[in-house]
Structures are given as structure tokens and as C-alpha cells.
Amino acid sequence: MIYADNAATTKMSDAAIEAMTACMKENYGNPSSLYGIGQKAKEALEGARDEIVKAIHAENFREIIFTSGGSEADNQAIRSAAELGRTAGKMHIVSTAFEHHAVLHTLKKLEKEGFEITLLDVHENGLVRPEEVEAAIREDTCLVTIMYANNEIGTIQPIREIGAVCRAKNVIFHTDAVQAVGHISVDVVRDNIDMLSASAHKFHGPKGCGFLYVKKGIKISSLIEGGAQERGKRAGTENVPGIVATAVALKDAVANLDKNAEITVKKRDRLIEGLKEIPHSAINGDEKMRLPGNVNFCFEGIEGESLLLLLDDKGIQASSGSACTSGSLDPSHVLLAIGRVHDVAHGSLRLTINEETTDEEVEFMIRSVKEVVEYLRSFSPIWRDLTEGKKQFIL
Amino acid sequence: MIYADNAATTKMSDAAIEAMTACMKENYGNPSSLYGIGQKAKEALEGARDEIVKAIHAENFREIIFTSGGSEADNQAIRSAAELGRTAGKMHIVSTAFEHHAVLHTLKKLEKEGFEITLLDVHENGLVRPEEVEAAIREDTCLVTIMYANNEIGTIQPIREIGAVCRAKNVIFHTDAVQAVGHISVDVVRDNIDMLSASAHKFHGPKGCGFLYVKKGIKISSLIEGGAQERGKRAGTENVPGIVATAVALKDAVANLDKNAEITVKKRDRLIEGLKEIPHSAINGDEKMRLPGNVNFCFEGIEGESLLLLLDDKGIQASSGSACTSGSLDPSHVLLAIGRVHDVAHGSLRLTINEETTDEEVEFMIRSVKEVVEYLRSFSPIWRDLTEGKKQFIL
Amino acid sequence: MSLYSEKVMDHFRNPRNVGVIENANGIGEVGNAKCGDIMKMYLLIEDDIVKDVKFETFGCGSAIASSSMATEMIKGKPLSEVRELTNKAVAEALDGLPDYKMHCSVLAEEAIKSALEDYEKRKSE
Amino acid sequence: MSLYSEKVMDHFRNPRNVGVIENANGIGEVGNAKCGDIMKMYLLIEDDIVKDVKFETFGCGSAIASSSMATEMIKGKPLSEVRELTNKAVAEALDGLPDYKMHCSVLAEEAIKSALEDYEKRKSE
Numbered sequence A, B: 001m002i003y004a005d006n007a008a009t010t011k012m013s014d015a016a017i018e019a020m021t022a023c024m025k026e027n028y029g030n031p032s033s034l035y036g037i038g039q040k041a042k043e044a045l046e047g048a049r050d051e052i053v054k055a056i057h058a059e060n061f062r063e064i065i066f067t068s069g070g071s072e073a074d075n076q077a078i079r080s081a082a083e084l085g086r087t088a089g090k091m092h093i094v095s096t097a098f099e100h101h102a103v104l105h106t107l108k109k110l111e112k113e114g115f116e117i118t119l120l121d122v123h124e125n126g127l128v129r130p131e132e133v134e135a136a137i138r139e140d141t142c143l144v145t146i147m148y149a150n151n152e153i154g155t156i157q158p159i160r161e162i163g164a165v166c167r168a169k170n171v172i173f174h175t176d177a178v179q180a181v182g183h184i185s186v187d188v189v190r191d192n193i194d195m196l197s198a199s200a201h202k203f204h205g206p207k208g209c210g211f212l213y214v215k216k217g218i219k220i221s222s223l224i225e226g227g228a229q230e231r232g233k234r235a236g237t238e239n240v241p242g243i244v245a246t247a248v249a250l251k252d253a254v255a256n257l258d259k260n261a262e263i264t265v266k267k268r269d270r271l272i273e274g275l276k277e278i279p280h281s282a283i284n285g286d287e288k289m290r291l292p293g294n295v296n297f298c299f300e301g302i303e304g305e306s307l308l309l310l311l312d313d314k315g316i317q318a319s320s321g322s323a324c325t326s327g328s329l330d331p332s333h334v335l336l337a338i339g340r341v342h343d344v345a346h347g348s349l350r351l352t353i354n355e356e357t358t359d360e361e362v363e364f365m366i367r368s369v370k371e372v373v374e375y376l377r378s379f380s381p382i383w384r385d386l387t388e389g390k391k392q393f394i395l
Numbered sequence C, D: 001m002s003l004y005s006e007k008v009m010d011h012f013r014n015p016r017n018v019g020v021i022e023n024a025n026g027i028g029e030v031g032n033a034k035c036g037d038i039m040k041m042y043l044l045i046e047d048d049i050v051k052d053v054k055f056e057t058f059g060c061g062s063a064i065a066s067s068s069m070a071t072e073m074i075k076g077k078p079l080s081e082v083r084e085l086t087n088k089a090v091a092e093a094l095d096g097l098p099d100y101k102m103h104c105s106v107l108a109e110e111a112i113k114s115a116l117e118d119y120e121k122r123k124s125e
Ligand SMILES: Cc1ncc(COP(=O)(O)O)c(C=O)c1O
Pocket: A235, A236, A237, A238, B007, B068, B069, B070, B071, B072, B074, B100, B102, B147, B149, B150, B151, B176, B178, B179, B199, B200, B201, B208, B210
């Protein structure tokens, strides 16, 4: 099997599984229990927190709140900033059209509560422009939330510059870095980030674990009320084994980041080169400013789900922005945001590889996608119309 | 080591650890990925859901929402009912004074948002009276939330009768069953429950996993917005390994429930008998209507934290409602709720055992507690005043 | 668990009657690319019997399988029977479709109806 | 990780100067049971020197350890030095206390001050 869906989730590293299992077996205490085994669990918890601090170059362990994943972190960050905004009479938020639903749906809810949301254009290349962020910030803007890297098309945003703009304007800047952390260099100080969300299962850590970075001085409100865990900012008995495994996975990912990125980028570029040979296809998102492992194409005249099914038959696990793969009527909002029209967006394919993907696998994927696209086009009424000149090619 | 803090958290069962590890290693797909490994993960997820349905006698798999634990489930249940109440102009909620903070703090927040909260008396025996629930329900009551069993004093509430009262009055009934599920018989239909919260680490499952039962027909709103997981009611990539382990642990717990309860109750009763021999002590909560493994005492003239520390030195892990163990100024709100005055409440001890606790351990605990209490009293100025008649004994 | 039944996967992997009939006397096309599904049916009708049928489909797995199954169900059948074909029958013949994919079977029914209409129209001209 | 330093645990497990001085000439009691901490200090002062000191404490580990350490720090010392004893010095001598436990060292300081006052009062009577 060729697993090329690492943006959806990753396989846990052996080290992370081992750390988690050991903790479940031997260190099962409740960190809130003040004595004996509870204190041992607390030690593991705080040790893990220190690793996270180092990994993202935070300044203080108090800046990390462990959550149940990226979605929760996004929700909490945005809701907290909105809370502060409401109190200060600032009810405007700047974001982009291609954020993850954890961000977009939270913003939608806030809109119903009276907030005004500006969604910035991400242009054809899938890149937000810092000067447009600057222009969008108003007197009453309480938050700018822009993802570090897009989960579908992999484009890496100019976060540092966006952060600088927000600092200059004195507006809280949150970034959904779920796809970035552990894959590309993230430094909350260098990047001028006030709040950052991450999710462990995207960097070979466990599912159901994530964290929120909150720069010292920013008041965070809790999404889940209850016990005094996480300094009162996130109630619920801490998932110590999961947190420990998260730290192990992130430490490894960061230690090997440059090496892995270099390897992965080479394979990614070969994959892109190969798929470009398919006529009437186009890469989605900027070709260079993208995550090391992300390849995303549209192929005219075919539909993504049937493409995925046939690739699955060949042992290739991928994903698509087609409406049919999500059960909704519309194709991916990300592809629409970069200007792909509906019919083309339905014919998209995302392959997200990593450093372990072999060259043979890359070549096999290129061959397979070529074959399958050609086959599906052979009985596509749209393709017929395009080739017979009854319709104009878009790509 | 004698682990007698099972109400705080439990050791994961070997079966649950194994199921979790196997899933992390082999079934790491994202259930939202429509093909191949994603569908295998989805299968595991839905299989686990079916087990939960059976375990609590729900009627339909759609009634179960997986969450990150008991606190999240409590928050979501209460917020959802409040949402419905707000829409219907019903802004009154009935609860009790000794709920878990996940409930109480959520209610406090709702109070600030304009809701009116009635906290029922739990009386000296720690039992809510159904007729008082009935009397408290008003025209504008949108929710009754009462815990199935208390986490500190272990008292089991007349949930079935309370549920019947709520049904008759047509008010949504939520129960925080975190301490009950897997320990005593819970049947959402028999017990007339509309919503129920549970947490896996309380029944030898993993930390960071729980679920919310919501009876068909009740509209639940999401606490965490984002992807369409859990039928759109709880966003975030599903923690499949954790969920699978939760199901394994719960299935085992329910299968052995009667047997384990019988064994545990015997040991519990012996422990109670032994500790009663300590002069000027008192059991907290009804002696019979309590969880199989729960023992909770107050000892006059001593403070709980020092008691815990010395028991820890003897290898006994326990907990206390003393203020000193929580970092707050007040002792446990639960003990205050059953009428214990501050000084006595500070001298409390909770031992929560299970079927694996041996008779020798029980006897050792009795001996140890006796010794330590006697020792601490030997230089307690309060104890001196009490014995010299300068102060009246309370217990 | 698989999203689709074995039957659906079989018809998706080995679709029957794929292609074009050059001398078709009834052609129907339904759906649109915007929604992600287009089906085109070619019928060759002789003596009120479907002598031959072929299809072209742009769409997901269940759209392709529904087209394939529908063509099988009408091939060689008298028009009276063909007119009775329902989307439910197509879905059932495929051992069921996921709820949100039922519209694919609807498309198959509509594509055939549309081709039949085209045939009637040509005849009456 | 342990909540308390080794020093705290040592003084908690083996408290020095526990008990009562029957012929004490300075007794102080501070704190209250409601908050969970009561400390009682017994001083025997001769020639402006703390000849003997004992304590009784109802309270948590750090309260007991703070009492014990404080008694050690004043035993045999001239009153001029005893009056200078601060809660910080007690906490430092214990290799620190958790933030939310600092009040225990405050109690120890106050208990000694209160016993000293009692001594002064008796003397002036
Ligand atoms: C009665 C009760 N409710 C809720 C909770 C919260 O559960 P969790 O810590 O898993 O969020 C607990 C345990 O901590 C509990 O005992």
C-alpha cells in the first residue's frame, strides 16, 4: 500500500507509540492527585509541555494549553479573542476564504452573534498578501486568523510578515498551524504569532491530542469549563499518555525537519513534474511556496471520487476535493477560493507524501494517475465535448 | 503500592491497552477518508459506537457522540439544553449543590448569561429527593442536570425516579454518569435519561476519551465547530484508537459489573467497618446507596493533606476534600453540601477501591489510617481543645 | 467496511455497456458538471425493443455503477418494461447505495427517460 | 516530581520540637480550623533567650514542616534574633514552598510573634 494521505492523518511513529504505551501501563496517575503516582504523572505532563515550548520556540511553559486536537485549539483561540473583542467593543475579524472548517465555522457562528468577518482573497496561487491583511485591519478589528499552511493545496503563507503587520496594528494574530508544525520551521517569536493551533496526529503523534500556544499576556477563556487543569484554561483530566506521545513525536519531527523536508521536496517535485505531463491538468496552489509533501492537481473532464476509487484499487491512498468525497454538493471551498470553477474542482487529486515515500512509489503513482485519468476520460461525456470542440478547455 | 484513588482515575485494562496499541499501529487511517484504510478506521469507529450503545442500552448508534472526556460531554449537554431553552424563552435550570465542577462552572457561566439556576439540597446523606426535583421544576425550566453518582462521597442518586419526574414535566434530563458507567447498572431507557455523560478513564479505559448520549429527537449543538465528524455534532479527527479502547474497556466492565460490584462492596463494607472504629469519625454520604468502591470519612481534629502524605509514605494512594489538596481556600463543596462544617471537612479521606483490592490491603489500610490519624491528633491543637473540653466535638 | 456494496464496486470496476452507439436513435444526457455528475445514454431501439444501449458518465463511483447497472437492466427489453424502470430498482439491483448517493440512481433513471423521449420525438418528426 | 522539597518532607515526617511545654512563659496560637491550619507555639524564655520551644499544629504537610523548621531556627537564640525571623527565612530554610503554600510559613512567623507578645504581656503584668 502507498499511503499518500498524510495531510489527513499520519501513522504514529514507533517512538510515540512506545512512549504512550509505557505511560498507560506505568504512569496512569491523575496529575491532580497530589501524591505518589499522581505527581509522577504531573512530572511527565510538565516534561512534555517543556518539549512543546522548545519545539515552537515559545518563551514559557505557561504559554501552552493542551487540547483534544487542532479543532478545539482553533475554536478556543478564536472564541477567546472574540470575547476580548466584544468586551472592548471591537467586533471585526479578518481571516481568509480557505481556512479549515474549524476556523470558518467558528467565524460563521460569531457572525450570527454580531461579529463582522472579512475573508481575504487567497488569489490564484493560494497565497495571502500581507498588504491586503494590513488594508483589511480596521479600528475595530480584534483578531486576524490566517492559517500557516493550507491543508488541501499546501501553500505556505507569509506568516512572519502577516504577524508583523498585526503587531504594528496591535491586533491579536492567531494562526492555524496544524499542517505546518513538525513539517516546516515554526517559531512563534520570529513569526510574530500571538496564538497558534497544532494537532498531534498530523506529525506522527496520537489522535485526539493537540495544543494551543497563547503568548504571555493574552487572556484566554476556556471552552470546556470544569476542573482547574491547564491553569484553569482547559478542564478535564489530562490525557497524559497522549500528551507525552505528542511531545515525543514533535521532538523527533523538529529534530529531523530540515533533513526530511529536503528529501520530501525532491520527491514532491518529481511527482509534480510527472503529473504535469497529463494534458489539461493544472497544479493547485503555488508550486514552490508549498508544504514539502503536498501535491494537488485538477484534471479536466473527470471526477475525483472515481479517480480515488481506482487508485485505491491500485493500492494508492489519496484524497480529493470533489463534492462526492465529502457528501456535500459543493466541491472543496479551498479550490473554489483559488478560482477553480466547479467542474474542474470536482476533478482534483491530493497526494500528500513524506520522507518515507520511495522513488519507486513516486513513479508508480505517476503511472497510475496517468492511466486512471486516461481511462476515466475515455468514457466521460465532458471529455468528449471538450475534445470534439463543443466545449472550451479550461485547463 | 495500594492504589485507592480509582475515582480520580483508573489503570487501563490490558485489553484496552492492547486494542489501542493495535489500532495505532495498523488502523491509523482517517475515518473521513472514503477509501481503503480510512474505511477500515471508520469500521472500527462504528463498531465501538455499537458497543457503547449496548453498554448503556441506548436505542440507536446516532445517540452516541464521542468526546474528549466527561468534562466536554457535560459542557456540551448543558450548553445544548440551554441553547434550546433560550430559544424557547425558558431560562431556568435545576441542578444540585454537589455536582462536578464541569457542571457547576458551566452553570455559573450560564447564570452570567441570564439563566436562573436552582441548586437542590442534597441533604446529610448526599441524596437528592425526587419530590424536591419535582417541586423545583417550573414553567420555564429547560433542563434538570443531576449526577448519577457523586465522585467524592459516592452516593447513588434515585436517577430513575428523577428521570420519571422530568419526563412527566416534559423537561430535558441530563445526568453526569461519569462515576456510574461501568460500575453500576446504567440503562438510559429504564432510567428515563435524555442525556448522559461518561468518561473512559474512570472505567479502565484511556484518558482523553468520553461520550455523550443524546436521546433521539433532542437537538444537540456543537461545542467544537469544524468538520462534519460525529454527524456534525463534534468536530475534530476522531481519536479512533482511544474510542476503540473505550469500547473494549466498557464492554468488559459491563460484562463483569455484577460480579465485581459484589466483591468490591464486601471489601468496601469491611473498610467502612474498620474505619468507624476510629473515635470521632463519620462516614460521608449514605452508607448503602453508594458506589461499590467508595469509602469517604471525616476525622475530627486532623487535616487531610498531612493524612494523605503519611498514607502515601505507607504506599497508600488516596485523596481528600481538604482545601490544601486543591490549592483553594475552601474544602470540598461536596462535603459542605452535605452539611459538614469547614474544620471537619478539612479532615476528610476518600479511599476508592475496586475488585482487585485484596483483603490484606483492606486490613492494611484500616491499620494505617488508624495509626496516622492517631499520630496527627497527638500534636493537633484542635484535638487538644476537644479532648480537654474547651471545644465541643462535632462528630 | 466499504462505502459501497460488492455489486456497486463490480459495476464500477467493470462497467457494462460503456461507450457510444454511432447510429443511436435515442440519446439522453442529464446532470451537470457543476454538481459533479453527467450521464449520457445511447439507445438503439428496434421493434419497440432496446437492441443496444451504451453510456458515458462523468461522475463518482456510484454514478458509473448506476449507469452500468441501468443499461444492463434495459438491454433487450421491450419499451413498455423500460418505461417502468425506477431509480429504486437500480439501487436495489446494486444491493443498495449510501443515502447521499441515491441521487446517482435517480440520474440513471432520468438519463434513460430522457433518451426515450428523444426517441419518441425523433419518431414523431 | 514531588510537591515538596526533600527538606519539607524531612521536617514533615520527623517534625522537631513537637509537643507542649507545661511551664511555657509565652504561648501563641494563630490560624483557624475553618481555613485548615492552626499553629500553637510554646516558648520557655530565660534571660532573653529561647531556652525551649515546642509546637502543636493542625494543618497540611507544609504547615507542619514550617512549624518544625521555625522552632529549630529560634531554639537557643536571643530574643533580638527571634524577633527578626521572617516567613521568607523559614521557607528558604525549607528549600522553598509551592507558591500557594507560602501562607504556611507566614503562619509560623505569626505564631512565634504571637507567643513573644504573650511573653511580653505576662512580663509586664
Ligand atoms: C462526576 C464527574 N464528572 C465529570 C468528570 C470529568 O471527567 P474528565 O476529567 O474525564 O473530563 C469527573 C472526573 O473528573 C467526575 O468524577
